[in-house]
Amino acid sequence: MKIGILGGGQLGRMLIQEALKYDDQFHMLDPNEDCSCAHISVFTKGDFNKKQDVLDFGKDKDVVSIEIEHVNVEALEELEKQGVKVIPNSNIIKIIQQKILQKQFYDEYQIPSPEFQIILSKEEEIVIGFPFVQKLNTGGYDGKGVQIIKDENDFNNLWDEPSVLENLVDIDKELSLIIAKNERGEIKSFPVTEMVADPKLNLLDFNICPTQISDDVQNQIDVIAEKFMKAADSEGLFAIELFLDKNGKVWVNETAPRLHNSGHQSQEGNANSQFEQFYRVLKNLPLADTSAFGFSGMLNLVGEENFSGKVKYEGLENVLKLPNAYVHLYGKTETKPGRKMGHINVLADSREELLEQLINIKSLVKVVAE
């Protein structure tokens, strides 16, 4: 089968890696000839934000999907009309790629998400209380396009663009659920994972599985997942990022219509990975078992501040000596501050052992330039 993916980054790379267990052909569209997938797929250089590029790329594929949501949706709509299978469908990608539509979607389907106000410019009257988060309608990614406005003194910093202003949740835990649906209607989720964010880069830092949550919290998440999948009405693999507040209530922070950083530990930590599951969705195969093997966790390998250029992984050998650690690099030759270059998965018998190992490993490795 000819599978076409918009984007050729690390998510695509790990999908291809997993799918090498099978016999399909992966075609990737990316503007960067040296992207993570360039040398391991049938590669097309092109811009996934340009309608014509996406149309030309997609027209002869059996299925077209994404590994990044910032793609030209008009082209996907047209491909659907032409009879090309698009997963997830263009409608849910369009909703998710615009923060305003995404919030309205949660509202419409009674999916709990933090109170919000929509503004089209900074001239509008701000009625939401302090502190709040401003999220740009488009262009936000990996912590970019998001800022906290603490009080009136911060007003000057407000971006003058269409945005969602959102109440800050008093967060107890950041959780994530990866869930998949195939064309035959099967739905399966992975065990809920727990994230620890690096406050400086605002990138996912540790992600551990399973999280310790009460039955009530698990129930709230199950209800949210069910509502979301019904409302999205699309095959695909989705990451639902959640906040658990200090009163025990669960809120949806954001959703990604694709493979997600918070599912990486599934590569060694679960019976099957998010990549295997996504492959099965693309082929409409029976969904895979997602059970967790004991405790697992992930830490991102992110380019250090003040280093740009040809990447060098300091201390990686020390990690390779550890029995329960699995190094994953993304085939990126150049590092820059904050760039996701790889990740390390860890297996453990207890949560304590897991966190200890993750902290130890974090102290061992540094992503610098030669």
Place this chain on the structure above:
Amino acid sequence: MKIGILGGGQLGRMLIQEALKYDDQFHMLDPNEDCSCAHISVFTKGDFNKKQDVLDFGKDKDVVSIEIEHVNVEALEELEKQGVKVIPNSNIIKIIQQKILQKQFYDEYQIPSPEFQIILSKEEEIVIGFPFVQKLNTGGYDGKGVQIIKDENDFNNLWDEPSVLENLVDIDKELSLIIAKNERGEIKSFPVTEMVADPKLNLLDFNICPTQISDDVQNQIDVIAEKFMKAADSEGLFAIELFLDKNGKVWVNETAPRLHNSGHQSQEGNANSQFEQFYRVLKNLPLADTSAFGFSGMLNLVGEENFSGKVKYEGLENVLKLPNAYVHLYGKTETKPGRKMGHINVLADSREELLEQLINIKSLVKVVAE
């Protein structure tokens, strides 16, 4: 790093798949433009048995290795002289690729292997007792070039070529050990696995891990492995195929200087796979943990008799529905009788459960042509 591999079959494919976790470039040499590695590597069409092809291919690589042992050794010797790292070294490949040299090597280093006689033609006096196995000096592979001579009536069938004639061992179990050595001198083996051969095709059928053997048998194997690695005097990953006879004595059947079918279950059954280990050998990295997770096993997906042409996997969906089964296909488009097209790994909590699952899965799938 530029890694060059002679051969572009499934062993190379699964090596590349595993090594996609890292940042190296794989270059493959194979005569078949549509081989398992063609579309996922920097591919060179050429004959790994032709000296010039191997020389041209190898000269600019950081390391050259093999995924099949029937390669031009003279070229490897010359590459070594030119300063190219060859793993395993040309000397041990040369010994292993000729059954006569291989047997003499075991003899010289007191590695127990079945009693034998060497003949250069069928005119020679046969002094070995019946029944015996005739193994052609070169050209044997996957059960080809091997036959049993039961008694004098079978004499007519004797091949008129340089061969090893070998006493039949009264086999209790067929075992296999995968062992690796890196340049820094670390040596690590995988837990011993047990094979069940299909008597018709003489191809490995089930391979299970761990095997049930006594401490004494494990000790004999450890001694053999140590002697072999010392005698081979080479980095590399090796498969030592063993017979355990009904008196509890262990014999070496054959050795492969490469990744091996009897290590495939390590993909999901062990902390790290033989492919990860071999990658680490090629890069001289610390060797990986090889511990087994519970019980694991593997069955080959082999082309059914009477089917040739575009491959079709009947019943594969039923396997994908099973929780502890992992399907691995080799990207081969054409099937023929006896061709290895893929394998399925299975995890279980006990040996009984494992065998039950393997037998069940074997009954579910058929490799036929469209």
